[in-house]
Every structure is written in C-alpha cells, then in structure tokens.
Amino acid sequence: MATRAPLRVVKAPAPVFQLRIDLLHLKPAIWRRILVPGSIKLPKLHVVLLQTMGWMGGHLHEFIIGHRNYGVPDPDYPEPSVEREDRVTLAGALGGLKTFIYLYDFGDGWEHRVKVEKVLPPNPDLKSPVCLDGANACPPEDVGGQPGYIDFLDAIRDPSHEDHHNMLEWSGGHFDPTAFSVADTNSFLSDIKL
Numbered sequence: 001m002a003t004r005a006p007l008r009v010v011k012a013p014a015p016v017f018q019l020r021i022d023l024l025h026l027k028p029a030i031w032r033r034i035l036v037p038g039s040i041k042l043p044k045l046h047v048v049l050l051q052t053m054g055w056m057g058g059h060l061h062e063f064i065i066g067h068r069n070y071g072v073p074d075p076d077y078p079e080p081s082v083e084r085e086d087r088v089t090l091a092g093a094l095g096g097l098k099t100f101i102y103l104y105d106f107g108d109g110w111e112h113r114v115k116v117e118k119v120l121p122p123n124p125d126l127k128s129p130v131c132l133d134g135a136n137a138c139p140p141e142d143v144g145g146q147p148g149y150i151d152f153l154d155a156i157r158d159p160s161h162e163d164h165h166n167m168l169e170w171s172g173g174h175f176d177p178t179a180f181s182v183a184d185t186n187s188f189l190s191d192i193k194l
Helices: 042-053 090-094 145-157 164-170 182-189
Strands: 016-023 030-037 061-065 068-071 099-104 110-120 130-135
Touching: 016 042, 030 042, 042 061, 042 090, 042 099, 042 110, 042 182, 061 090, 130 182, 145 164
Parallel strands: none
Antiparallel strands: 016 030, 016 110, 030 130, 061 068, 061 099, 099 110
C-alpha cells in the first residue's frame, strides 16, 4: 500500500497595507507612513510602530481596534478588558476597518491614530517593514506626555530658562524636534524580519 504525502496548507500571500501613523495632540504634526503585510501579528506591529516613530520601548501598549482592545493582559487587573494580541494579525483584527488607535506608555499616554491609506497587492520582496515618509521627531521617552513635552521644548529653546541645561543634559545634549530621516528609520526597520 502506497503512503500518501501529507497535505500542505499553502497560505495565500497577504496584501500589503500602507499605514499612516499620527501621534495625536501635538503640533506640528508628528507622523509616519509605512508598508507592512496584513498578515503581521500585533506584537510585531507594536515593534514596527515603536521603531518607526522613534520610541525606545519598555512601556505598556494597547491596540484599540473597533470595540476590541488588544495587548498583553495584566494579571493584576481581574477584568479581562484587554485581549491577548499574540495570535492576532493586523488584517484579522481590522476586519475591514480603516483606522485604529495605538496607545504607548500609559504613564505618558501617547496616542497614535493609525489609518490604512491603501491596500496593495502582495509583495514577496517585502522582507522588512518600509518607511515611505514622515515628519518631525518623536518626543523623548519619559518626558511626561504632551504637557511634559511642551515644557521640555520651552526649556531647551530658551537658554535663559531655569531648566534649560538640565533638560539638554537629560536629552543627551541636543534635541531637534524637526528631525526625521526616512533612511535612518528604514535602517532600524531592516532588523525586523517579516
């Protein structure tokens, strides 16, 4: 009796999503435009968003997609308000929606609106996320959210400000709020394999 070869399930290639990420509640606008496959799982998308925006990581995050919240459930909170993100893909979570919220660092409260600008055909050459465009630097980690960032900018722009030297030292000696480089961002993203 001949042995049958096991059946292999071949997944159809995932479409590519062009996303625009806007850090909300700050002016001038801090934003990025990226390409990722719809099959990307939410934990990896979290890393992509961190790298794209310029965040260092180490803080809690959450995706609010429609009426569902995805993240890493906290065992200290008895109510399961956050669903596990580890098995959920971006396309699966969206289910046709075009925008969602990405929260990063619950202490500072950074809120990002992520919009699906285009759904493109699958691209087998897309081995890492790609940043297409963007503007302005991401605020430093642990700056204190929107009000802390505004105070920080006031201090570093005014040499006579009482916190000028302390804030410059805290930020590494220099901070340019208008700085953004697509090439540098893509260099960071190239380490993330899809």
